[in-house]
Amino acid sequence: MTELNVRFYPSQPKQVYLFGTCLADVLFPDSGIDAIEFLERQGIEVIYPDGQTCCGQPAYNSGYQDEAKQVALKQIEQFPLDIPIVVISGSCGGMMRHHYLSLLKEEPQIQGFCDRIFEFTEFLVHVLKIELKDQGPKEQVALHTSCAARREMGVHLTGRKLIEQLDNVELIVHNKESECCGFGGTFAVKHDDISAAMVADKTANLLDTGVKQFISADWGCMMNINGSLEYQNKPLAGKHIASYLLERTSESNPSNKGN
Amino acid sequence: MSVNQYTPDRTESKYTKSASTFRQNVQRDLANEELRSNFAGAMDYLMDKRKASFPSNDELETLRDQCKLIKQRALVKLPHLLEQLETKLNENGIKVHWAETINDANEIIAQLIESKGGKNIVKGKSMVSEETALNDFLQARDMEILESDMGEYIVQLANEHPSHIIMPAIHQNKKQVADIFAEHIDDFEYTTDVDTLIGEGRRILRDKFSKADVGITGVNFAVAETGTLCLVENEGNGQMSSAVPDMHIAITGIEKVVEYLDDIPPLLSLLTRSATGQAITTYFNMISKPRQPGEKDGPEEVHLVLLDNGRSQAFADEELRQTLQCIRCGACMNHCPVYTRVGGHAYGTVYPGPIGKIISPHQLGLESTKDLPTASSLCGACGEVCPVKIPIPNILLRLRKESVKDTKGGEGELKGAGSNRKATEAAIWKAWSLLHRVPAMYKVSMWFATRFRGLMPSKLGAWTSVRTAPKLAPKTLHERVKARRK
Known part of the structure; x- marks a missing residue:
């Protein structure tokens, strides 16, 4: 586990990069677009480098570090300006902020690159010091925080802080909230029966809260949890926090009308 | 009471085979609802106990840093400290024996017992003696060896292995324990009352202590400065095993040595609180000498067997060396979502759970433990609670890398x-x-993938056994960002 140090945050920048992650790119692009729109509304120019692909974590976690390293080096090239890189996933963020340091320890500028990595909710709370204006109807939500966000990025509290800023939203904390959902990348297929037992418990705990919506900042976990909920024919589904915040703070959103 | 005879295999550990059937073990134990409920309940209890014993997070973190440094300091000087320990122990009248392999350790112990003409042996709790499968070895030589820790005693009666390093019988509930007693103890009056069950076990053990020729125990910390063997326990059986018989044989791994007596208080405090949430255990033994002239009790002879069994391999690598910082508290397994679900036996190794996944490859080789490093979601719960801050997830990543390394037919640095x-x-x-x-190339591939998303199979092997398949988006984020700019 990477040591969590006190982090010094920069003041609000004019420009940021967005790292969209490979999962959001081909499976869940809405959350990338929503993150960009949300950041732009805060007066920030968002640059999405077209050459970005994947942080390299799948190969890295499978033991293929040379293969991961080549991909990681290619990512670094795509983000040359000295501005923050906002990542819409805690797990990819953890990879780029912490694991790049050991994977690419020979690279002279690596510390500087890693220091520019911010997870989306972390960026909103600590860099933008955002104050959200809730436009949505009253509702209860649950929040699933990825293990990487919690233990590598130390940002499990920032998602909670953002939800707490929404006046009409009540956060319901589910049982064993800090426990892993069982995703773990290739773990879910290599050890599918253990992963299945874990996601069964996670979904049961989320369903027990009785909420109609749960939020997460990680598509890896959510792909796992949502896939399991849909397989069980449950009406509950998770939404990325970027999409949720955009929706809750948009006056024009149809679901916010009449409030 | 009857203790079943094992078929001993002296060429390799009995755990080697079962570690290589990890996947089958997991299937077997995941399907056992009683087992899963026993583990889930016990782990919840232990996690709550630990949490309550560290009311101040600042104190906990300071103590973790301190103890990590104590263990790292000892490991940096390991060869020197081991020599110093031997010298000091010799001065104190305790004889030191070096064992490179589990067979060496077993032979040394058997010869020591035979030198006393011993037949009846009592053992306090020792995971290192599980490593060497000592019971099997001695029983094959017609010696009777009795486990005196209550959990170990239950496990021995049932002819099983410990499923947890500090709570060997945690996989059994009280009804199962009562059934084991009913089956193996002749005049047992059936009850599921925990206190009565423990009383019953103690009654039998008391009698055995008084007749034992030799007592065997583990060691939690061996102090090089003073030649002191520290033994942490709750039942008094460690004290009985080390003090009542004429000969006491302690066995431990070479990584248990610490430099100073002053290193012990913080380590002890962190160990007991991390393990069971206790401020201190009921007993804490500091063994420094055999019985001295004029003393009324204590063993006439004290021996220490120091076992390597693959520890040198971990020691040789700076990153993997951190594995040896372990003080065997079991907190990593208590907090592990995988261990909680599959239980301790599924691993098929002496040491289960996260720490077992990173120790066992050095003992058994990566080949027969190949499924262990990957059987983790890398959630990090183990590293978060480890009292000596072993970066278990990072070490798992390292072992994954080693196990898929292209060794081109040559030998890798690590076994297997x-x-x-x-x-x-x-x-x-x-x-x-x-x-x-x-x-x-990436963009073209993703463009094709999303355009032909209708062709994506709705069944994706293991993934869709309990989940629906993720659906590809009609357009990639790359494309949508580009379209948005126009």
């Missing part, structure tokens, strides 16, 4: 390195890497 490398998997990751470092 490269043994889990499969040509197809390696080729897939090579192709994956190429695709993700050539943006143009």
Whole structure:
């Protein structure tokens, strides 16, 4: 586990990069677009480098570090300006902020690159010091925080802080909230029966809260949890926090009308 | 009471085979609802106890840092401290024996017992003696060895292995324990009352202590400065095993040595609180000498067997050396979502759970433990609670790397390195890497994937056994960002 140090945050920048992650790119692009729109509304120019692909974590976690390293080096090239890189996933963020340091320890500028990595909710709370204006109807939500966000990025509290800023939203904390959902990348297929037992418990705990919506900042976990909920024919589904915040703070959103 | 005879295998540990059937073990134990409920309940209890014993997070973190440094300091000087320990113990009248392999350790112990003409042996709790399968070895030599820790006693009666390093019988509930007693103890009056059950076990054990020729125990910390063997326990059986018989044999791994007596208080405090949430255990023994002239009790002879069994391999590598910081509290297993679900026996290794996954490859080789490093979601709960801050997830990543290493037919540095490398998997990751470092190729591939998303199978092997398949988006984020700019 990477040591969590006190982090010094920069003041609000004019420009940021967005790292969209490979999962959001081909499976869940809405959350990338929503993150960009949300950041732009805060007066920030968002640059999405077209050459970005994947942080390299799948190969890295499978033991293929040379293969991961080549991909990681290619990512670094795509983000040359000295501005923050906002990542819409805690797990990819953890990879780029912490694991790049050991994977690419020979690279002279690596510390500087890693220091520019911010997870989306972390960026909103600590860099933008955002104050959200809730436009949505009253509702209860649950929040699933990825293990990487919690233990590598130390940002499990920032998602909670953002939800707490929404006046009409009540956060319901589910049982064993800090426990892993069982995703773990290739773990879910290599050890599918253990992963299945874990996601069964996670979904049961989320369903027990009785909420109609749960939020997460990680598509890896959510792909796992949502896939399991849909397989069980449950009406509950998770939404990325970027999409949720955009929706809750948009006056024009149809679901916010009449409030 | 009857204790079943094992078929001893002296060429390799009895755990080697079962670690290589990890997947089958997991299937077996995941399907056992009673077992899962026993583990889930026990782990919840232990996690709550630990949490309550560290009311101040600042104190906990300071103590973790301190103890990590104590263990790292001892490991940096390990060869020197081991020599110093031997010298000091010799001065104190305790004889030291060096064992490179589990067979060496067993032979040394058997010869010591035989030198006393011993037949009846009592053992306090010792995971290192599980490592060497000492009971099997001695029983094959017609010696009777009795486990005196209550959990170990239950496990021995049931002819099983410990499922947890500090709570060996945690996989059994009280009804199962009562059934085991009913089956093996002749005049047992059936009850599921825990206190009565413990009383019953104690009654039998008391009698055995008084007749034992030799007592065997483990060691939690061996102090080089003073030649002191520290033994942490709750039942008094460790004290009985080390003090009542004429000969006391302690066995431990070479990594248990610490430099100073002053190192002990913080380590002890962190160990008991991390393990069971106790401020201190009921007993804490500091063994420094055999019985001295004029003393009324204590053993006439005290021996220490120091076992390597693969520890040198971990020691030789700076990153893997951190594995040896372990003080065997079991907190990593108590907090592990995988261990909680599959239980301790599924691992098929002496040490289960996260710490077992990183120790066992040094003892058994990466080949027979190939499924252990991957059986983790890398959630990090183990590293978060480890009292001596072993970066378990990072070490798992390292072992994954070692196990798929291209050793090109030559020997890897670690035993069994490269043994889990499969040509197809390696080729897939090579192709994956190429695709993700050539943006143009990546974009074209993703463009095709999303355009032909209708062709994506709705069944994706293991993934869709309990989940629906993820659906590809009609357009990639790359495309949508580009369209938005126009």
